[in-house]
Amino acid sequence: MDATEVEVRAVRDVGPATVALELATPAGFDARPGQFVQVRGEVDGEAVTRHYTLSSPSAEETFEITVGVDPEGDLSPWLAERDPGDTVGVAGPYGDAYYEDEASVVVLAGGPGVGPAVGIGERAADDGSDVTVVYRDEEPAHEDRLRALEAEGATVVMTTEPLSDDDRVREVLSAADGQPFVYGFADFLADAEDALAAAGHDPDAAKAENFGPS
Ligand SMILES: Cc1cc2nc3c(=O)[nH]c(=O)nc-3n(C[C@H](O)[C@H](O)[C@H](O)COP(=O)(O)OP(=O)(O)OC[C@H]3O[C@@H](n4cnc5c(N)ncnc54)[C@H](O)[C@@H]3O)c2cc1C
Numbered sequence: 356m357d358a359t360e361v362e363v364r365a366v367r368d369v370g371p372a373t374v375a376l377e378l379a380t381p382a383g384f385d386a387r388p389g390q391f392v393q394v395r396g397e398v399d400g401e402a403v404t405r406h407y408t409l410s411s412p413s414a415e416e417t418f419e420i421t422v423g424v425d426p427e428g429d430l431s432p433w434l435a436e437r438d439p440g441d442t443v444g445v446a447g448p449y450g451d452a453y454y455e456d457e458a459s460v461v462v463l464a465g466g467p468g469v470g471p472a473v474g475i476g477e478r479a480a481d482d483g484s485d486v487t488v489v490y491r492d493e494e495p496a497h498e499d500r501l502r503a504l505e506a507e508g509a510t511v512v513m514t515t516e517p518l519s520d521d522d523r524v525r526e527v528l529s530a531a532d533g534q535p536f537v538y539g540f541a542d543f544l545a546d547a548e549d550a551l552a553a554a555g556h557d558p559d560a561a562k563a564e565n566f567g568p569s
Contacts, residue, residue, distance in 0.1 A: 358395045358404075358444030359384075363437045364417055370496025372424045373467065374435045375410060377417050381445060386414040388474030389453030389536060391564065394420070395444030398433045402444075405430045408538065408564065409448070410470030410497075412478035421470030421497065452536060452562035454478055459485035459533025463518065463550070465543025466492055467566065473500045475536060480507050487531040489524055489550075491515070491543065518550035528554035537563040 359381040369375045386392070391408040411419035424431045437443065454460065454475045464472035469490055476486045477500070486509035488501065493515050495501075505511040510531070514521045528550060535556055537547045544565055548558035 358393065358446040360442040361445050363439055363441045363443060365439055366435065366437050369421060370498065371494035372426075373421060373496035374424060375419050375421045375470075375497075376434060376437065376443075377411075377419050378443065378445065380414050380416055380418050384414060384418075384445075384448070386418060386448035387453040387455070388412055388478050389471045389538070389562070389564070390448035390450045392420070392445050392447035392449070394430070394434070395446070396430055396433050398429055403430045403433070404444075406449075406566075408450075408468075408471045408474075410474045412474050412481060419470075419474070421467055421473075423467035423496075450564060452538075452564040454536075456482060457484060457534040459531075460536060461487045461528070461531045461533045461556075462489070462536045462538070463547040463561075464488065464490045464537075465539030465547070467496075468538030468543065469495070469497050469501075471536070471538045471564070473497045473504070476501075476504045476509055480504060480509060485533055486510070487527060487533065488512070489514070489518060489527065491518055491539075491546070517546050519546055519553060524550060525554055528556065535561040537561045538566070540566045541568055
């Protein structure tokens with residue numbers, strides 16, 4: 356699919372080295388939280404494309420992506436410097452690992468995987484589903500939205516440790532009964548699959564999206 360130029364409506368700091376971009380939804384674009392788009396920017400005169408996952412509960416009128424900013428990276432620092440009214444190219448949505456109205460969701464997120472965790476959590480909570488979020492990050496982002504989910508009845512565990520080493524994570528995953536979702540870089544996916552297996556879940560049944568190399 357060709358990229359559509361869409362307007363950046365807002366860029367917000369949502370944690371250390373993490374920004375959320377609110378983008379105008381292109382005509383005919385329908386996406387669910389957990390799906391991803393290809394974003395294209397013109398960086399120093401060259402087109403650069405990377406993938407980013409929806410972090411909003413829906414894509415009506417606008418949708419949101421959450422970007423972990425790698426200061427050495429090509430696209431993420433450029434995205435963090437956008438202003439409202441700028442445009443970026445968007446193609447998609449893509450991906451199979453998205454929320455499909457499950458009655459109970461168990462979302463495991465590492466680093467910028469917190470984006471789909473809050474998007475899915477909010478959509479599922481709105482639908483009256485059971486929501487569990489397990490989030491591993493040295494410097495967490497989207498804490499306000501995670502706390503709001505918790506206040507609505509979701510179970511939210513944040514940890515800086517590998518999930519497999521965290522007793523509270525094991526306790527919560529053992530008690531959780533629902534569709535597992537896993538989002539993050541490759542090292543986190545391996546950790547999350549071990550933690551799911553240790554808590555009695557089938558890791559192969561998880562809807563997982565790998566953000567790339569660890
Ligand atoms: C399906 C999918 C969904 C994703 N969703 C998200 C999301 O929601 N949020 C998010 O933040 N990210 C997401 N990602 C990751 C994202 O697409 C980018 O990979 C990430 O933002 C880094 O891009 P960048 O251009 O800033 O860095 P890059 O330019 O890709 O560089 C990344 C790092 O690699 C190093 N590097 C680059 N080239 C070399 C080289 N040749 N040798 C050695 N080191 C090198 C750089 O110095 C930098 O530290 C997703 C990825 C996929 C595949």
